[in-house]
């Protein structure tokens with residue numbers, strides 16, 4: 009007789025087929041994020057910042073809506089990647105099409121209308137950068153080298169790169185991507201997650217997905233497990249006193265990191281990027297307790313980012 013020991017997470021698997029990858033709808037992804045940011049901005053101490061980010065997200069949606077056709081991996085390549093657990097659009101190896109720079113110019117033009125004098129200066133600086141300088145900046149952002157880059161310009165460049173990668177993932181669709189060998193990195197682009205989301209509805213009800221900091225792909229990971237080191241011991245959940253509890257920090261004593269987790273059953277409109285930006289107080293609290301973030305928010309790069 010064989011005895012099967014059920015490992016953590018396998019109970020979820022036994023419950024039926026789990027959609028491994030979830031990609032939000034291309035038509036509304038950044039528009040919905042902008043709406044969420046505006047909602048969160050009400051009575052928020054960082055209202056102006058959140059509204060500015062909302063404008064940036066609207067500009068991202070406009071750039072995504074008319075993104076030109078660009079080269080994508082062929083089916084044979086995708087098949088090979090799926091077979092070997094490799095992300096086909098890896099930030100380290102994918103040859104970027106210069107179309108992302110057109111998206112950057114569109115985003116910069118649009119955001120400029122509502123920008124503060126300081127942001128206007130940054131945008132002007134970006135508009136004077138040549139293609140090679142922009143590629144260097146993109147390379148530094150995508151590999152987490154934040155020490156020697158223009159940190160004021162970085163969020164605009166990141167916004168354009170997000171649009172480019174989201175164009176590719178939404179064009180290819182969920183079937184293009186398989187399980188990554190490294191389960192805490194995006195199966196499409198190999199970036200670290202910005203946060204995780206416990207989803208509601210359909211086959212994803214109650215399941216936790218890590219949300220890519222770059223390409224909007226979400227991938228399944230069982231709950232109550234560190235998304236950084238996969239430890240299931242000493243996982244703690246922290247939230248700001250008096251908050252709705254829709255966003256918590258999932259923290260791990262084993263590797264000393266945390267990542268935020270957003271619960272759609274507490275608030276169906278939570279967004280991994282927007283809700284992360286609106287809960288910086290939680291980052292401060294975790295930072296004070298000696299934990300560092302395991303994944304970046306590309307709108308909040310700092311030279312000392314632990315993800316670097």
Ligand SMILES: [Zn+2]
Nearest residue numbers: 194197220223
């Ligand atoms: Zn990704």
Ligand SMILES: [Zn+2]
Nearest residue numbers: 234237260263
């Ligand atoms: Zn850990």
